[in-house]
Amino acid sequence: GAVVSQHPSWVICKSGTSVKIECRSLDFQATTMFWYRQFPKQSLMLMATSNEGSKATYEQGVEKDKFLINHASLTLSTLTVTSAHPEDSSFYICSAVDLTANVLTFGAGSRLTVL
Amino acid sequence: DQQVKQNSPSLSVQEGRISILNCDYTNSMFDYFLWYKKYPAEGPTFLISISSIKDKNEDGRFTVFLNKSAKHLSLHIVPSQPGDSAVYFCAAGWAGTASKLTFGTGTRLQVTL
16 A cells, blocks of 8 residues: 655754654655644644645645745655744654545654754 | 534543544535544554545444534444554545645544453
């Protein structure tokens, strides 16, 4: 079945640094990927829709200059948290659509802790 | 505005009994609904889905019921097993497209021995 890989699975960084999270579709091509974040005991909140070869579409309230998304190929989307602060600490999850199978698959998530 | 709501944050059920997880939505334009299971520090795993043209979909121990007039869906797990203990999210979207999903807040199911 469709597999989505996220890397790193967890990362700790200092406040003010930038962190990049990768989302890869391993056995299918994904023109569209989605980035979510989840705070403890809360729902998964969609941050942005990542489109291959074009700009990402951000949800209301999500700072596009802070959460940079690049979808440079049909199998890779990256989320860069720039100038991270402790309030950015969260669980970030990506998902990708395998259009041939009409299946939406989630990655295992990346836990970011900003000190 | 929470368009998809799961009003029960937690549920405890004895092994072998039925687990019923509920979900309500407010946007009548949603036409595709899904249930996901999630363990801590992992991504959600797809369980079962239903499109708005149906009112029931069954897959093994899992059955999803959809009541469009009430904007309500439920997930039934029978018989419940200890391995079913997890957080369950319902999600809503639009079928047939690479659409973004709106998730509920989740219900933590604990299946006890």
